[in-house]
Amino acid sequence: MAGTKATNKNIKLFEGNKVRRVWHDERWFFVVEDVVFILTESKNVKDYINKIRQRDPELSKGYGQFVHTLDMQTTGGVQKMNCADLEGIFRIIQSIPSPKAEPFKQWLAKVGKERVDEIQNPELAMERMKSLYEQKGYSDDWVAKRMRGIAVRNTLTDEWNKRGLKKGVEYAILTNEIMQGTFDMKVDDYKKHKNLSIQHNLRDHMGDIELILTMLAEATTTKLSVDRDSLGFNKLHHDAKESGEIVGKTRKEIENRSGKKIATKNNFLNIKNKKKLK
Numbered sequence: 001m002a003g004t005k006a007t008n009k010n011i012k013l014f015e016g017n018k019v020r021r022v023w024h025d026e027r028w029f030f031v032v033e034d035v036v037f038i039l040t041e042s043k044n045v046k047d048y049i050n051k052i053r054q055r056d057p058e059l060s061k062g063y064g065q066f067v068h069t070l071d072m073q074t075t076g077g078v079q080k081m082n083c084a085d086l087e088g089i090f091r092i093i094q095s096i097p098s099p100k101a102e103p104f105k106q107w108l109a110k111v112g113k114e115r116v117d118e119i120q121n122p123e124l125a126m127e128r129m130k131s132l133y134e135q136k137g138y139s140d141d142w143v144a145k146r147m148r149g150i151a152v153r154n155t156l157t158d159e160w161n162k163r164g165l166k167k168g169v170e171y172a173i174l175t176n177e178i179m180q181g182t183f184d185m186k187v188d189d190y191k192k193h194k195n196l197s198i199q200h201n202l203r204d205h206m207g208d209i210e211l212i213l214t215m216l217a218e219a220t221t222t223k224l225s226v227d228r229d230s231l232g233f234n235k236l237h238h239d240a241k242e243s244g245e246i247v248g249k250t251r252k253e254i255e256n257r258s259g260k261k262i263a264t265k266n267n268f269l270n271i272k273n274k275k276k277l278k
Helices: 002-015 032-040 045-055 057-066 086-093 099-120 122-135 140-162 169-183 187-193 208-228 233-258
Strands: 021-024 027-031 067-074 077-084
Touching (some): 021 067, 027 067, 032 045, 032 086, 032 099, 057 067, 077 086, 086 099, 169 187, 169 208, 169 233, 208 233
Antiparallel strands (some): 067 077
16 A cells, blocks of 8 residues: 555656646647656756667667657746657656656556456446546546446447548547537537636536537437448538537527526536535
């Protein structure tokens, strides 16, 4: 138990101000020199990085693929700095022979084993996710809907993948069509509506009906694509847009009858200290 606490404590180094970071390509990138300095306290970090690259040919070989030069806002203005996402940072850590790096290496080994276990038994991943939501203070009722929503989303993306949609940009375009039709807002606009940052998961801050309508829109998209045997971006895009419009009509009808908007400004961050999200 003591080892777990020590590991968690050290990993929080990446969540504080000691490591500069920038949001790029839909994920956080961290300044490599900051991480290496924390773990080694080297007086010449650049020289130390060169040495670990010399000791680890495989690291050096792939270094340019996961380390990117990005603009970083500093007290002296914008500077270009070598940055890596979490996967890249962990790869660098593996090559650092420092006692401070050991907790991270142990954590990586644990995560790796969990990932293999989850591939063999996907229910483990769902159980782990359910536990995390409960620990954050979400109600059992909400968690059940969120888990169901994840399953519906996975079914949809599996179909998209089989039907020729490219992951990344094309997935995002179709998701925006579904959200626009359902709630009259694209994903980023919806996040702004709820006063969320770009890195937050919008669905983690939805209420019951918001989640249900999102599930209905995505399940409808899946049904239309399967029933029509839609293939390729254009046809799948049409299915997504049409499904959003169908469910959007239902949302508007509910709002007309109830007199209240469904897409509220509430998010879990501003209500978790008052009560559990229902």
